[in-house]
Structures are given as structure tokens and as C-alpha cells.
Amino acid sequence: MLEFDGLTKSFGANQVLDGVSFAVQPGSMFGFCGSNGAGKTTTMRVAMGLVAPDGGEVRWQGRALDQSARRRIGYMPEERGLYPKMKVAEQVAYFARLHGMDGRAATTSAGEWVERLGLGERRNDAVEKLSLGNQQRVQLAAALVSRPEVLILDEPFSGLDPIGVDSLAEALLDQARAGVPVVFSSHQLDLVERLCDSVGILARGRMVATGTVDELRRREAGRLLRVVVPDAGPQWADAVPGARVVSEQAGDTILELSDGADDQSVLAAALRTGRVTHFAWQQPTLVELFRGAVAAPTAEEVAA
Amino acid sequence: MSEPRTLSSTALVRLVAAREISARLRDKNFIISSVVILVILLGLLGFQVAVGSGENETRVGVVGSSAQLEQALQAQGEALDTDVVVVDLDDEAAAREAVEAEDVEGALLAGESDPRLLVQSSDGFVEALVGGAVTQLAVAEQLTAAGITDLAAPEVAVEALDPDADADEQKILVALIGAALLYTLLILFGQFVAQGVVEEKASRVVELLLATMKPWQLLAGKILGLGVLGLAQIVLIAGVGVGGAIAFDIVDVPGDLIGTAVSVIAWFVLGYALYASIFAVAASLVSRQEDLNTVIMPLTLVLAGGFIVGVQAASDPDGTLARVTSFVPGLSPLVMPVRQAAGNVAIWEIGVAVVLMLIAVALVVRLGGRIYAGALLRTGGKIKMREALTAER
Numbered sequence: 001m002l003e004f005d006g007l008t009k010s011f012g013a014n015q016v017l018d019g020v021s022f023a024v025q026p027g028s029m030f031g032f033c034g035s036n037g038a039g040k041t042t043t044m045r046v047a048m049g050l051v052a053p054d055g056g057e058v059r060w061q062g063r064a065l066d067q068s069a070r071r072r073i074g075y076m077p078e079e080r081g082l083y084p085k086m087k088v089a090e091q092v093a094y095f096a097r098l099h100g101m102d103g104r105a106a107t108t109s110a111g112e113w114v115e116r117l118g119l120g121e122r123r124n125d126a127v128e129k130l131s132l133g134n135q136q137r138v139q140l141a142a143a144l145v146s147r148p149e150v151l152i153l154d155e156p157f158s159g160l161d162p163i164g165v166d167s168l169a170e171a172l173l174d175q176a177r178a179g180v181p182v183v184f185s186s187h188q189l190d191l192v193e194r195l196c197d198s199v200g201i202l203a204r205g206r207m208v209a210t211g212t213v214d215e216l217r218r219r220e221a222g223r224l225l226r227v228v229v230p231d232a233g234p235q236w237a238d239a240v241p242g243a244r245v246v247s248e249q250a251g252d253t254i255l256e257l258s259d260g261a262d263d264q265s266v267l268a269a270a271l272r273t274g275r276v277t278h279f280a281w282q283q284p285t286l287v288e289l290f291r292g293a294v295a296a297p298t299a300e301e302v303a304a
Numbered sequence: 305m306s307e308p309r310t311l312s313s314t315a316l317v318r319l320v321a322a323r324e325i326s327a328r329l330r331d332k333n334f335i336i337s338s339v340v341i342l343v344i345l346l347g348l349l350g351f352q353v354a355v356g357s358g359e360n361e362t363r364v365g366v367v368g369s370s371a372q373l374e375q376a377l378q379a380q381g382e383a384l385d386t387d388v389v390v391v392d393l394d395d396e397a398a399a400r401e402a403v404e405a406e407d408v409e410g411a412l413l414a415g416e417s418d419p420r421l422l423v424q425s426s427d428g429f430v431e432a433l434v435g436g437a438v439t440q441l442a443v444a445e446q447l448t449a450a451g452i453t454d455l456a457a458p459e460v461a462v463e464a465l466d467p468d469a470d471a472d473e474q475k476i477l478v479a480l481i482g483a484a485l486l487y488t489l490l491i492l493f494g495q496f497v498a499q500g501v502v503e504e505k506a507s508r509v510v511e512l513l514l515a516t517m518k519p520w521q522l523l524a525g526k527i528l529g530l531g532v533l534g535l536a537q538i539v540l541i542a543g544v545g546v547g548g549a550i551a552f553d554i555v556d557v558p559g560d561l562i563g564t565a566v567s568v569i570a571w572f573v574l575g576y577a578l579y580a581s582i583f584a585v586a587a588s589l590v591s592r593q594e595d596l597n598t599v600i601m602p603l604t605l606v607l608a609g610g611f612i613v614g615v616q617a618a619s620d621p622d623g624t625l626a627r628v629t630s631f632v633p634g635l636s637p638l639v640m641p642v643r644q645a646a647g648n649v650a651i652w653e654i655g656v657a658v659v660l661m662l663i664a665v666a667l668v669v670r671l672g673g674r675i676y677a678g679a680l681l682r683t684g685g686k687i688k689m690r691e692a693l694t695a696e697r
């Protein structure tokens with residue numbers, strides 16, 4: 001199991017991580033969401049030893065990660081990085097060797113991955129001559145080439161076209177099926193929802209929600225109400241006690257009801273605006289869960 | 305396929321160094337600069353050979369030569385400090401041709417009762433040479449004719465006040481070439497190190513590298529790899545230079561030349577260790593190649609200053625400036641070898657300079673290593689040294 005346990009970190013006065021904890025089971029995929037600046041990259045950099053945490057640690061199979069354990073992790077940084085003038089296959093082989101493979105195994109494995117990711121014809125080209133999408137594939141090959149025990153990928157899908165997204169998703173699912181825990185961050189929440197066994201939502205340096213997508217749904221279920229009132233003004237629901245507007249678009253409104261709030265009073269308010277074309281409890285999408293989790297500081301955050 | 309294993313620091317440093325070497329060997333700029341340095345050196349050698357031979361050889365054509373005449377010409381040549389080569393010619397026509405073709409500097413028509421000297425234009429040197437020889441020969445013949453065979457002329461004993469003047473001059477020249485070589489290679493390889501550091505920062509590959517190794521391992525691999533190349537290059541250049549100089553007989557005392565070459569190589573190692581570390585640390589403060597010049601400019605100025613002092617030290621190896629700067633770490637690699645070659649330096653002086661240099665290297669590696677580690681993952685603009693030192697990773 002890969003465990004992130006109580007990570008804290010501040011840069012000067014800026015508290016970036018404030019007790020980030022979550023665990024990833026072998027063979028499962030963990031999607032890491034959060035707005036920009038929420039602390040996702042810092043969390044991953046802590047795991048890779050690039051940032052020293054003020055508190056907490058990251059454990060793999062019960063042991064805190066050290067340099068030799070990190071060599072067993074495949075990593076893709078948010079800022080992609082390769083030697084621009086080095087040839088594709090050679091470069092991938094170099095990273096295999098840095099991860100501890102010996103010369104021949106590194107070359108063989110690099111050749112296989114380059115082939116598998118569709119870069120066979122470009123294997124002797126300098127990386128700088130490749131398109132961005134292909135460079136991204138080289139980056140992935142560099143992360144996968146040493147047959148890592150753990151994968152940590154920062155925004156692996158950004159900048160890929162839909163076909164690239166599909167082939168990367170397939171490659172990651174392969175890894176997960178082979179028993180590798182995969183952690184990746186992404187802003188493409190539909191993708192996270194589709195691929196991931198569990199999800200963590202990070203806001204202002206805290207994990208505001210973790211669990212499987214279903215768990216999160218259940219936690220939120222019965223609280224979100226979708227009402228479509230085409231004739232209503234934008235603030236039609238503001239006066240309803242216990243209801244908070246999550247989103248509103250041309251009368252298509254998602255409302256969050258606090259415990260004990262009466263859904264019938266919402267319906268009454270809706271009917272007062274004119275026609276009601278839709279009124280139902282909502283199965284929230286991850287996007288909505290995300291908005292709900294990230295939008296407002298929780299009570300204890302405000303107190304802190 | 306074997307299972308991945310744990311890597312020792314040595315193995316990591318070696319991997320990094322091997323990559324640096326193979327990347328440089330395929331870099332056109334590196335190959336070109338190496339070739340240019342060698343060509344300049346060979347050119348210098350060739351020039352020395354050409355100038356040397358022009359000074360030391362005089363070709364004289366003779367029609368109707370005799371053994372005595374040849375001997376007299378050669379004796380005269382010795383007195384005038386030139387090697388006389390006598391070219392036998394058949395007749396006057398051949399002599400005229402040879403002079404006009406500049407195959408010989410003058411042609412003596414000796415068969416006639418009144419010897420004549422043909423020259424392209426009147427040239428005092430050949431005239432004195434030939435004239436002296438003919439006169440000497442005539443005097444000897446007339447003395448023999450008069451029955452005087454064993455003329456006791458007193459021989460002049462020569463006492464040289466500065467017997468090594470020539471050798472000294474050569475030592476200074478060699479020292480200057482050595483200093484120029486040190487200066488060029490230190491700047492060249494310092495720049496290579498700096499560019500390498502910035503390349504890794506600019507392309508962000510450094511983040512992937514640091515996920516597998518510590519900053520000092522990366523730095524050590526880079527400096528060692530390029531250092532091996534630099535050392536190979538200076539040894540090659542010194543080998544070609546020394547070998548060529550000895551083969552073409554340019555130097556009088558080969559032992560001195562070899563000694564100087566060895567000390568230049570040793571000082572290169574020390575100088576490189578210091579400057580490569582400083583260049584690397586300076587380069588780690590910027591994120592783009594365009595900004596590199598602003599941080600390494602002061603360093604190249606220090607190196608240029610050291611070179612100028614070194615040149616000055618060649619003519620005044622025992623002056624105060626040369627003495628003091630030959631101990632200053634950073635300047636000593638450019639001044640001390642010149643002093644060693646051109647003057648008299650006590651062993652203890654060399655020892656002190658070396659120890660000071662080693663202390664400086666240790667300090668730079670310790671402090672610089674922290675700056676380097678702190679600055680590597682920070683991008684955007686130029687980082688202040690203090691920020692990098694206190695940077696929390």
C-alpha cells in the first residue's frame with residue numbers, strides 16, 4: 001500500500017500542505033483533483049524527495065520512502081523534462097539505468113517501450129525534433145521503462161489529443177491491472193471519474209474528500225436537487241431556507257439542501273416562478289462533487 | 305532480464321559522467337573547438353620550424369668547388385651562426401638559374417682566377433660569408449706556398465656570462481603557451497559545465513534526475529565527466545606540442561619542456577576543479593541559456609585577469625605581483641606554472657599554492673553544493689545566492 005500520511009509543508013508564510021493523508025491500494029488507480037495551487041504538485045514532489053516536508057511521511061509497503069525505494073517509482077513531473085538533444089531510445093535507456101537496470105536490460109526495455117508507444121520510427125531522432133505529443137510519449141516511456149512498482153504522474157493527460165488520452169489511459173490501466181498503484185493528478189474530471197477506483201479532492205492544502213467515486217456520491221446523495229425552471233430569474237432560490245445554489249444556468253439549477261431542509265418548499269418556490277420542467281434528486285457527477293468540495297471553506301477551515 | 309538493483313553513489317556518478325562524455329563527443333561545437341586548438345598549436349610549431357630553418361641555413365651554390373673551399377665556407381658559416389649547405393653547380397648558366405630560382409642565396413664562380421659571387425641583389429650576409437671563406441682560403445694557400453704550415457694563432461677562449469639565456473627564453477615562451485592553453489581550456493570547459501547545468505534546468509529534466517539521485521551526485525558526475533574530457537584534451541595537446549617540438553628540434557632542453565608540460569597539466573586539474581564548480585553553481589542560479597552570460601561574465605573576467613598576470617609574470621617571474629598572485633586561489637593556476645617555468649620557485653611555494661587551492665576547492669564544493677541543490681528546482685528569472693542557500697527543498 002502507498003500511504004501519504006499527514007504531510008505538512010509551508011514555503012515561508014504560505015502553508016501549501018496542511019495534513020494531506022490518503023492511501024492507494026496496489027493495483028488501483030487514484031485520481032488526484034484540486035484547483036490550481038491546491039498542493040497537488042507539492043504532494044507528489046514530497047513523495048519523490050524533491051521537496052522535504054515539514055511533517056508527515058510517505059510510505060510504500062509500510063516503510064518510509066528513501067532514495068533506493070524512490071528508484072522503484074515511475075515519475076512524470078508536471079513540467080515535462082527530457083534532454084532535448086539526446087536520442088529517444090538512448091534517453092529512455094539512460095533513465096532505465098538511473099533507475100538501476102544494467103546496461104543491456106536497459107537498452108532492451110527502452111527499445112520495447114519505444115516500440116510499444118508507437119515511437120519505433122523515431123527512436124534515433126533527437127527529442128527536440130518530436131512533436132509535443134510524441135515528447136509526452138517519450139516522457140511516459142521514461143517513467144515506465146524500469147518496470148516501476150509505483151507510478152506517480154503529475155497531469156499526465158494535459159496537452160494530449162483524444163487519441164493520445166485513450167492510449168495513455170490504456171497504458172495506465174495495464175499497469176494498474178499488473179498490480180501497480182497509480183496516482184495521477186488531472187483537471188479532466190470526467191477522465192478521473194472513468195478511470196479511477198478512488199479519488200481525492202485537495203483544496204487549500206487539505207484533503208477535503210477521499211474515497212471511491214461511489215462513496216463520495218453516496219455521501220452527497222440526497223443532498224443535491226436539480227430543478228429546471230426556464231422562466232425564473234437567476235436568484236429565484238435564494239430565499240428558500242436551507243438551500244444553497246451550487247450552479248445555475250438559464251434556469252437549470254443545482255441546489256444543495258442542508259439537513260432538515262424541506263424539498264417541498266423548494267418545489268413551491270420553483271412553481272411560483274412559472275413552469276417547472278424538471279425536479280429530481282441528483283446523482284452528482286465528480287465535477288459537482290469537486291465544486292461542492294472546493295467552493296467554500298468548511299467551518300473548521302474558517303475557524304483556523 | 306535482470307531485476308533492477310540499488311545503485312551506489314559511484315555507479316550514479318559514473319552514469320552521469322558517461323552521459324556527459326558521450327553527449328560532448330557528439331557535439332559539433334566541442335569537436336570544432338578541439339580541432340581549432342590543435343590546428344593553432346600545429347601552426348605554431350610549423351611557424352617555429354619555418355622561422356628556425358630560415359635563420360639557421362644558408363644555401364650557397366659553387367661552380368668548381370673543392371674540399372678546401374667547402375670546409376672554409378662551413379667554418380665561416382659557423383662563425384656567422386648559420387649552417388652552410390654547399391650546392392655543386394656545373395657552370396655559370398646553372399649558377400645564374402639557381403640564384404634566380406632562389407634555390408641558393410648566392411653562387412660562387414670559383415673556377416676562374418678572379419672568383420665572382422652571383423646574388424639576386426646585393427646582400428651583405430652572403431657576401432661576408434663567401435668573401436670571408438675565399439679570403440681565408442687564399443691566405444692559407446699563400447702561407448702554404450710561403451712554406452709556413454703550422455701557424456700558431458692563439459685561440460680565443462669564450463666565457464659566457466649567461467649561458468642559459470637561450471634556454472631561458474624558450475622556457476618563457478613555453479610557459480606563455482602553457483598559460484594560454486590553461487586559460488583557453490579552463491574557459492572552454494567552464495562554459496561546457498555551465499551550459500550543461502542550464503540545459504538541465506531549462507529543459508526541466510533536472511526534476512526527473514533528482515528523483516533518482518542527490519544534487520551532489522549529479523554535480524560530481526557532470527564535473528568529472530567533462531573533466532576527463534578536458535584532461536584528455538590537454539594531455540593530447542601537450543603531447544603533440546612536446547613531441548613536435550622535440551621531433552623538429554625546436555627546443556634546446558627537452559627536459560625543461562616536459563617538466564613545464566607536466567606542471568601545466570597538474571595546474572589544469574586544480575584550476576578545473578575550482579572553476580568548474582564555480583561555473584556550475586553560478587549557472588544553477590539562472591534558468592535560461594540567455595541569462596547565462598550575466599552570471600559567468602565575472603568569472604571569465606577573473607580568468608582573463610589571471611591570464612594577463614600570467615603573461616606579465618613570464619617576463620618578471622620574481623616581481624611582487626607575480627609572487628603574490630601565484631598564491632591566490634583562482635589566479636594561481638594561471639600564474640604559478642609560468643613562474644615555475646620562467647623563474648626560480650621554491651618547492652614550498654608550490655606546496656603552499658596547491659594547499660590554498662585545495663582549500664578553496666573544498667570550500668566552493670561545500671558551499672556551492674548547497675547553493676546548487678537549493679537553486680536547481682527553482683525556475684524563472686535569476687535566483688539570488690542567499691535565497692538559494694536558505695532554500696528549503
